[in-house]
Amino acid sequence: MSVRLYQEPAHRLHGMLVKKEIKAVELTEDVLKRLEETEDSLKAYLTVTADNALQAARETDEKIARGEDIPFLAGIPGGIKDNICTQGIKTTCASQILANFVPPYDATVMTKLKNQSPVLLGKLNMDEFAMGGSTENSSFQITHNPWDLDAVPGGSSGGSAAAIAGGSAVWALGSDTGGSIRQPASFCGVVGLKPTYGRVSRYGLVAYASSLDQIGPVTRDVTDAAHILNVIAGHDAMDSTSAAADVPDFTAALTENVKGLKVGVPQEYFGEGLAPEVEAAVRAAIETYRQMGATIKEISLPHTKYAIAAYYLIAPAEAATNLQRYDGVSYGARVDGADLVDMMTKTRTEKFGAEVKRRIIIGNYALSAGYYDAYYLKAMKVRTLVQRDYTEAFQTVDVIMTPTAPTTAFKIGALTSDPLQMYLQDVCTVPLNLAGLPGISLPCGFSKEGMPIGLQIIGRALDEATVLRAAYAYEQSQDFHNRLPEIGGNAK
């Protein structure tokens, strides 16, 4: 069986389009066919916009036929997490409260993407309001992991990661508040990049925890992640927290040279609860770096063990505030009530899911009079210490390497009865969000049961370039990212 186009990364497909070896319509039809082959078992998409996709592909083919230059993503099919506003296309956040919400405007990342004329296949499933690490909190459907349909794809950007691994999108956007890009990337064996806080505009991203949220790419390889970051990064006047920093060409960082790169390995990330297979794969990857000429240094980030507690106070507090806007008045669902307060209470009670309500309650508790200092303020002070740990470490190392998640993908339903156990899964990812740092997850092995394992590489603020360089060098040394799950009639 010949290699199908959906298996290729965007950078190769772009080259094939430019050289007129393939047509954008042919590529889009192949990915849509793949979507049809896999979607019954994966359930990655909440909305599929096949007609728009084919129309966009035809337009790119016409441009190529006229001899015009095409931008990187032109004609290349991708999907968007359903918490990113897409003008005229439903954006539900996987919540009943936004089940019929059609944004009247585009998120800034969508405006930037559209300048590239990509093929947009549709909107991808997620945990409701991005709250969760398994995509089981979607109020519409459970997404399945392409490597084991009984396992979760991770979350909250589970639809994005499952679609890339399953081949029903070439690239995708996700969002990451406490690991929501990196952990699903790890669970599904793909690449997920959380840029520095402020690197990518949050305008039009449905807010969960505004001081932590960040949009980033989910891709088949590191090269594609760099290209997509090039497209979406940059200061935006519409997001007052966006960083007024120069944006380098991130693809320029894709060299195989890591000689002299100083790699920090924090002991706190290799503690209790880390699956032996995950530890072995991550340590083997770090050994590969040593062989490639990097210097490995054991470091300590002593406040790591407090990061989850701080995160699960700060994020719900911000969420409780952000989600006040769902009041049944100006948009979203409404459930009628006897008076205004009754209408708002009925709307929120009936239309928010269990985990969203749990976090609103936690958040308002932590913010309420008498508890504010003990919980919310305390958490923000600990956040300072978590950040200082990194600042200190980055005085002696260039990047920090850890597992992305303590285990491989767990089975659907395994953790749903115990919210706290589910929160503890985020141990390796939330500290970066608290500190605002960039991090990538890339495949570094498979368990005996054939489940993907992810390596997380953390960089200094605004230094995605070094993170990408390190990730690229490792990726060139192995072929984990080229393996395909056996679903939907994949060639082995």
Next chain:
Amino acid sequence: MKVSKEILANVAGLSRLAIAEEETTRYQEDLTKFLAYVETLNEVATENTPPTTYALPMENVFREDDVRPSLDREAALLNAPLKEDGYFKVPKVLED
């Protein structure tokens, strides 16, 4: 510390959420367990530590107070659950 029914009811009210009688125990248990977990933060000395609200250094961001294009009324009302004569319509707030 166990979260009492009264405190839970108060927070639910602030959150504009109704917690059914049969869910109350579960919410109390979850919240109590969660608060016990976050107690670990008390091990950390923070007397002289300032809080961090944003990870990157941030300053107030100003712009000129110019009139700029915005969503037109029709677009802004497109997702309204109930509207009338170009307004959002809500249940009666004020008594007669």
